[in-house]
Amino acid sequence: MPDRSQAPQIKDAIEYAITLKKPEIFTLDNGVKVYNVNAGTEDVVQIEWIFKAGNWFEESNNLASATNFLIKNGTLKKSAYEINEYVDFYGAYLNRSCYNETAVVTLHCLSRQLESLLPMVQELFLDAVFPEEELHIFRQNMKQKLEVNLKKCDFVAGRKIDEFLFGAKHPYGVYSEMSDYDALDVASLRQYYATYYQQGHCSIFSAGILPANYAQLMNGFFGSLPFNQLPIESPEYLVDPAEQKKWNIINDPEGVQGAIRIARPFPTRHHPDFPKVQVLNTLFGGFFGSRLMNNIREDKGYTYGIYSFLVNHIHGGAWMISTEAGRDVCEATVNEVYNEMQALREGDIDPEELLLVKNYLIGTLLGDLDGPFNIIARWKNLVLNGLDDSFFYHSVDTIKNISADELKAMANKYLKPEDFYELVVV
């Protein structure tokens, strides 16, 4: 019979050496860089074509996301249906997503089908046509989706807090209105496509079990496209935060829960405080064992979950707390968030708690580096933010070595209630 009152011996996770496998890099004839993590247990591949085509570059709202969404809805040779049928027939997934600075086309497929699918992807970057009818359907469906989403307090809260932090005209603060969809026209989409895709700036990230002739294949299909030839101008935007710090919005008079967002501006990954605050954030609200979760969910039962996180944009960010709580306990929840900030500013962090957070962070990092898709995701983040693996290793060192006093100093610098926007949407 084992002694169950005694925990087994453990190796502290912080004693593990962590390495981030380097990608192989090759360059296509047109200068496009291809980053590859060739590894894995299953015969599958993921390739991402990343363009500087996010909403940072658009002149009217939703132009970037509409162009990205409709890029696979028709080419000179194929209808939207024919493209979808072709991709589905090979058991593949061709997705697209639009962010602030970048817009992405992603292919997932079995390795052996790759050669059949690359010509299809190439066609999207050569000959997308943006049919009027496809835009009409997109507009209609997106407007209706927006109308449904606007009934959700968490959706409304997510939009408004970004606006308070960055301003409604900034790419990080802007959001969709019905009229933005009406204003879209195919001529603008085609123009955006020509500038930011056809002759745009592209980089490629691939992972999985790649074929032996992968470099040749990619160069053959994408190396002679006119990518990365013309300069792309990056507009400047002024951050224009709201004056008023506290907001209450009533979205549904009969709602049973409120969506709470509490947030302050925060610098990018390039700021020296960033890695330290990553650790502090974990302790504060970044995982299931955090102070916020322990107090507000596990002790008081006000919410199903509460988290804090760093919002990481390329040009600026935020530190945000997010939860949905019972309507009658929203105020109490907000107060407890401030109480936890105060505890971090004034109290001392117990060495056991600090070791727990460090072990947890390193342990999950070990798990997060499992498999080629996870490794390439790390690299993509580094490369797109103009960083390399020295940032990664510096973050690991910070986790392993940061002291309670340094964390307290960070709390005193950043967790001041007067710096935070506070929003409750019921």
Added chain:
Amino acid sequence: MVKFEKFMLDNGLKVLVHIDQSTPMAVVNVLYDVGARDEDPQQTGFAHLFEHLMFGGSVNIPDYDEPLQVAGGENNAYTTNDLTNYYCQLPSENLETAFWLESDRMLSLAFSKKSLDVQRKVVCEEFKEHYINKPYGDVWHIMRELAFKEHAYRWMTIGKELSHVENAQLEDVKRFFFKHYTPSNAILVVAGNVSVEQVRELAEKWFGDIPSGEKYKRNLPVEPEQKEERRMTVHRKVPADAIYKTWHMCSRLDDDYYTTDLLTDILGGGASSRLYQALVKEQQLFTGINCYHFGSLDAGLLAIDGQLVKGVDIKKAEDAIEAELDKIRHGLVDERELQKVQNKTESVMAFEDMSVMNRAGSLAFYELLGDGEIMNTEFKKYQDVTVHDLKRIANAVLQPSNSNTLWYLAEN
């Protein structure tokens, strides 16, 4: 091909070991053969509430999460209508910590009053967040009650109503634990950077002395065959009308499951599927439409749901769905179309198996189906499906007399 070894402890606990030395991590997955279908109709939502209580301390260990996090691990759990699954991942050198934690909560819980009080509230907030405070949130409460008259699938995992969760008592928690959380009712999968010998030793050490308990014998009422079409209309504060249709289908264990699964892919699996192409793109009656099934262990439901473009008459929209169903009942699916959904299935399976955590969870699930090895042989069953099978199942399942239809209309 996912290789594994299997053995059973004297108390009836099944143990599966899957080795993958490419990772520094280990995964411990414990599946209990109990879900919302095993609940008392007056105490629905209990299996899920109970899952929360499994983190509220066990007989010798006051807190589950903390020691795991100290060991560099993380964990989660979920409850379905059929089963409850707990999984954690941690550096493999700390594997024993997971054995210590999982075995203690299989031995017995702390049955803390405070934990019950708090988790009742937490689950009520979860209920509100997902099913009350969201447009269309109550659809499946309504649909399950319409489609099932006898079987316990007539309520959702979260529970039939808030009061069932609010009224849960500590005595109920104890009874539930000793009835369902026994070694003979559980499957343990250990995967990652481990060895079979090590797992055998740790399993004997930590789980070996847990009393086997009485094997729970499931004896659920069988849902009588539906003979007449059922229809219902509700009005809610939503921006657009929606339609939900379900049909009774076979269980996950039935040979016809594979054909039914492919049938739903042909109708509603992605951008080249029949319903999407005809009703969203060509006729523009819906803003989105889906066809899927619940893959439940007892006979369950195949479903189609769609949100209507504003201004479209719902009768017209439903007729358009029926016209597509009519085509698939009367015509033969093209061989290329069948091949397409088979290819898609192969690829979905390969992507699912990428992470050790998923492989561990899948092995536990297939062992529950009867044998972990099914995970490696199942694709053959998909390959064997013919266009004639598809027609046969379309005719057997997609009949009006077997259907339940909910019109979910916008109030105005």
